[in-house]
Structure formats: structure tokens, C-alpha cells
């Protein structure tokens with residue numbers, strides 16, 4: 036599946052596309068299917084998201100899980116500061 | 131310490147207001163990210179893996195107590211209560227909000243600081259020896275020269291859009307504590323027949339093509355130094371490649387031209403530049419130098435240190451260094467607690483270090499390229515008090531230059547360019563070698579970790595270096611041995627196939643145990659490695 040991410044323009048927070056708006060929790064991300072580019076163009080133009088891009092992900096019991104480790108770390112927060120974790124349930128290393 | 135004159139303050143203040151307007155226009159949608167990005171980068175604001183990141187310049191790594199306290203204030207008020215000191219003697223904040231940035235820059239400007247020259251293809255913040263002005267072995271204080279270069283390079287109109295970023299280091303001792311020859315230009319101040327001048331090394335660097343800078347001039351009189359540097363930069367600016375970012379650094383130009391041809395071209399350009407009157411008049415040099423006059427040392431202080439507390443004695447042996455002034459010492463504060471994050475300090479720790487500098491250190495601190503902090507002017511009489519305060523704050527780690535004093539870049543935990551995480555590897559290695567007795571027995575061992583080939587963690591210059599790579603989407607670590615960023619500069623060599631996160635810790639341990647088994651009296655790890663050669667270490671590592 037394809038999910039969408041970017042940063043909140045003002046705060047810089049990592050955010051995920053929920054189908055209607057943006058959330059800090061990847062568990063709320065939805066499959067954008069073939070609409071990704073169109074959504075990103077609209078949301079970027081409206082200054083609701085910054086540096087947005089499409090992420091390949093797979094469904095998991097906790098919601099979408101990005102295929103690339105970089106996006107899993109983005110979703111989870113720094114792995115060395117559990118206290119600052121954003122979505123600490125996201126597994127970083129697969130398997 | 132240098133203090134801004136009205137020109138310095140005016141340009142920094144003007145820059146804050148300019149950026150405030152730019153940020154407003156971005157937030158209002160009057161500017162796209164493509165338009166805004168180069169502007170924010172010129173003010174040190176990056177977008178990283180989790181958030182905006184602000185890199186603040188600490189010119190030649192030197193700070194007053196008030197400036198240090200401001201860094202703590204920013205961490206507390208605008209970030210998540212900590213900052214990360216970097217190998218370029220700067221500080222980075224990982225969780226900055228775009229809307230707060232103009233206020234942060236205004237706060238910085240109020241203590242004569244900024245984030246200019248921390249990004250982009252300009253001459254970056256100048257780096258120097260963290261023991262400047264205090265080292266027993268220096269021929270001159272490098273700070274006035276670093277300050278002169280700061281003034282010359284800031285907003286230098288000709289050198290604001292170089293082919294690529296440009297890093298300069300200045301030292302004044304034979305012992306190189308600043309990785310001088312791994313910079314685009316490295317200057318070593320020297321005295322010849324009573325005249326101050328510099329050896330000039332050009333074309334060093336790390337990154338994907340590590341190179342040691344060749345000597346381009348064996349002696350440039352101090353009076354000619356700016357003109358000579360101007361000539362070095364001009365030749366680069368004209369002929370450095372702009373078509374390929376990977377080949378755009380000056381090291382590639384010099385490698386392709388050859389040092390002799392580059393030297394010839396610089397000499398030709400210098401003959402012209404020297405007629406332009408760039409070098410400052412003596413009065414200006416004296417004005418700058420006066421700010422770096424020695425502090426008001428107390429005379430007749432004792433050199434005795436009461437070593438009856440064993441933990442204190444270990445810390446003194448490892449972290450306290452000889453000073454040129456009798457009765458005084460240089461204190462290294464290691465930001466490398468076992469299990470901690472190399473280079474990170476909390477707001478409270480930052481405040482404490484500022485307090486100690488004000489009370490016991492003539493109001494001065496330094497940031498080192500090894501991501502530690504230095505109090506360069508502490509009376510030996512006060513060492514125990516300083517140590518007690520550091521100990522209470524968890525930063526009396528007695529491990530300077532030992533295997534747990536690891537340099538690590540932010541890696542995949544924070545950096546959007548990373549292939550692999552650096553910090554967890556540093557933590558695991560530090561935990562493996564936590565035993566203090568064993569660390570001291572191993573002795574000096576510089577271990578450096580980068581999360582990708584950009585080499586921000588100086589892995590090429592590590593006695594032991596670790597490079598994170600992406601192996602089909604899985605973090606993997608290559609091991610290099612034999613690098614050094616000191617006066618015995620060398621680039622480490624890859625040992626062989628890479629390892630996973632646990633495997634790399636075992637591999638490091640096998641290399642260290644090999645050294646312990648075959649070293650002879652007085653040899654450091656790097657000496658043994660150079661004597662016995664790579665093959666026997668490879669055998670120990672891979673079996």
C-alpha cells in the first residue's frame with residue numbers, strides 16, 4: 036500500500052495522511068492508492084504539509100508499517116530516546 | 131574573548147529581522163518550500179528526519195558562560211531540553227519549530243551568536259584547537275587568527291556561492307587536536323626566525339573521497355595570510371567543478387591538478403591579490419588580539435593536587451591536561467557517559483557548565499571536535515570542587531580519548547541522509563567496554579562512527595572507524611582500522627565484509643583484544659596496528 040507523509044509546516048512534526056487530514060500517528064494513516072500525487076499537490080499548495088512524499092508500506096495489526104527503515108524511524112521517533120517517542124509501538128527492525 | 135563591534139552586531143541583527151520576514155512569508159504561503167529552503171539553510175535551519183533542526187555556529191568552538199547559558203535556555207524553552215554538540219564544534223537542536231526560529235535567532239543575537247555559515251556552499255564556521263590560549267605547546271594563540279578569518283569569511287561576497295562547502299581549521303601546536311589536515315584548508319601557525327606565519331595545507335576532507343591535505347605553502351607570513359587564502363579560494367572558485375556535487379570539493383580539484391600545479395596557480399593569483407590591500411593593518415590585528423589577552427591569572431598558585439579521592443584522581447589523570455600557566459589546568463568535560471548519547475547535553479548540564487566556567491574558569495568554554503566541552507583556564511586548587519559538581523550532574527566521566535569516548539554522528543535516529551543508526555552502536559560498544567580498569571589498560575583509542583559515507587562522525591579518522599551502510603534495507607556496519615585525525619594523520623582501511631549491530635561490537639572487541647595480546651610497552655592501539663599490519667588484525671576479526 037501507499038501512504039503519505041510529510042512535515043507540519045509550522046511545527047515540523049512528522050505527519051501522516053488520514054484520508055481527510057494529517058495525524059502524528061501512523062496508525063491513522065490510510066492507503067492513498069493511486070491518489071497520492073494528487074493529494075500531495077493539493078495539500079502542499081494549501082501549505083498544510085511540507086516536504087511531503089509517498090511511502091511504500093504493508094498492512095500490520097497496528098496499522099500501516101513502512102517498508103523502508105528510514106520511514107519506520109520517522110514514524111517511531113528517535114530509537115535512542117524512548118521518552119521522546121512518537122509512536123513507540125512501531126517496530127524498527129523487521130522480523 | 132572577542133566582543134562584537136557595532137558592525138558585527140548590526141549585520142547579525144539585520145539578518146534576524148530579514149529571516150523573520152522570510153519565515154512569515156513562508157507561513158503565509160507567499161513563498162514555496164523550493165523558494166524558502168535556500169534561505170532557511172543560510173540561517174542554519176535544516177529539515178531532518180523528525181523535525182526542523184537548527185545548527186548554531188560556535189566560532190572556533192569558543193563560548194562565554196553567558197553564551198553557553200543561552201544555549202541551555204534555547205534547549206529548555208524551544209526544544210526538548212537538550213542539545214547535541216557536533217564534530218564541527220557547533221550545537222544542533224533537533225526539535226525546532228519554524229515559527230519559533232526568528233525568536234531563537236534574536237535570543238542568540240543578544241549574546242553575539244547566530245546560525246550563519248552553518249550550511250550552504252560558503253566558508254563554514256572556522257574550527258580550531260580547543261586548548262587555544264592555554265596549551266603548553268602552542269607557538270601563538272590561534273584564536274585571533276580564527277577570529278580574523280571569521281570576519282573575512284562572513285558574507286564574503288565572492289565566496290558565498292562556492293562550488294561546494296568549505297571548511298577551515300587553524301591550529302598553533304605540533305600536536306593536532308583539530309583534525310587540521312582533514313579540512314579544505316588547514317593552517318598551522320609556526321614561528322620562523324622570530325616571524326609568525328603559517329604552514330598552509332589545502333585539499334583535505336572526509337566524506338566519500340577522504341583525502342589528507344597536501345602542504346601547499348611551507349610558510350606564509352602572517353602579514354600575507356589573508357591574501358594567500360583569498361588566492362587559494364579564488365583558484366578553487368574559478369576551477370572547482372560545479373557539474374557534479376560529488377566532485378565539487380577542493381580536494382578533488384587539487385587531486386586532479388596535482389599539488390604543484392595548484393600551488394603555481396595560487397602563487398600567480400597571490401601576486402595579484404597582494405596588490406589589493408586585503409591584509410589588515412597592524413592596528414586591526416592588535417585590536418582583535420587584545421580580546422584574547424591572557425586572563426588575570428593568580429600568581430604563585432600551587433601545582434599540588436590532593437589525590438586522596440580515587441575517582442577524582444582517575445578523572446585528573448584522564449581528563450585534565452597541562453596548562454602553560456603554573457597553578458592552572460585544562461579541564462575536559464566528557465559528554466560520553468556509558469550508555470548515553472555522544473555529544474548530547476541537557477539544559478541543566480549546559481547551565482552547570484556555564485556556571486563552572488563563570489565561577490572557576492575565567493568565563494570561557496570550548497567545544498571540541500570530539501563532542502566534548504573544555505574549561506581551558508581552571509586553577510588546580512579548584513579542580514576538586516569542579517569535579518564534584520560535574521559528578522553530581524553525571525558528566526565527570528573519566529574517559530577522555532579512551533575507547534568509550536566515542537564520536538558518533540546523529541545517524542538514522544535523526545538524520546535524513548543516514549543509512550544506519552550510529553548512536554545505538556556507540557552505546558553498545560561503550561557498554562561492552564564499560565569496565566574502567568579495562569578501558570584504562572587499553573589506553574588511547576579513538577573510535578568514530580558515521581551513519582553514512584558523508585563521514586560527519588569522522589570514521590575515516592578513527593583508530594577504529596565504523597560506517598553504517600544499507601544492505602538491502604537492513605543496517606550494516608563496515609569496520610575500518612588505522613585512521614587518525616591527529617598529527618599522525620591517516621585514513622583508515624576497511625577490514626572486510628560488514629557486520630550487523632551486534633556483530634560490529636564483537637568485531638571491535640576482537641580487534642582490541644588482538645592489540646592487547648601483541649602490543650609492546652608504550653604502544654597505543656594505532657601504533658600496534660601500524661607495526662603489525664592489517665592482515666593479522668583481519669585474521670583476529672574474521673578468524
Ligand code: HEM
Nearest residue numbers: 216217218335336337338379539540545547584585586587
Ligand atoms: C543532521 C544533518 C546533517 C546533514 C544534512 C549533513 C550533511 C553532510 C554532508 C552532505 C556531508 C558531505 C559533504 C561532502 O563530502 O561534500 C557532510 C560532511 C560532514 N559533516 Fe555533516 N551533516 C549533518 C550533520 C552533521 C553533524 C551532526 C556533524 C557533527 C557531528 C557534521 C559534521 C560533518 C563533518 C565533520 C563532515 C566531514 C568533513 C568534510 O566535509 O569533509 N554533520 N555532512
Ligand code: SF4
Nearest residue numbers: 539545548581582586
Ligand atoms: S554521516 Fe551521514 S548519517 Fe551521519 S550525520 Fe552525516 S549525513 Fe547524517
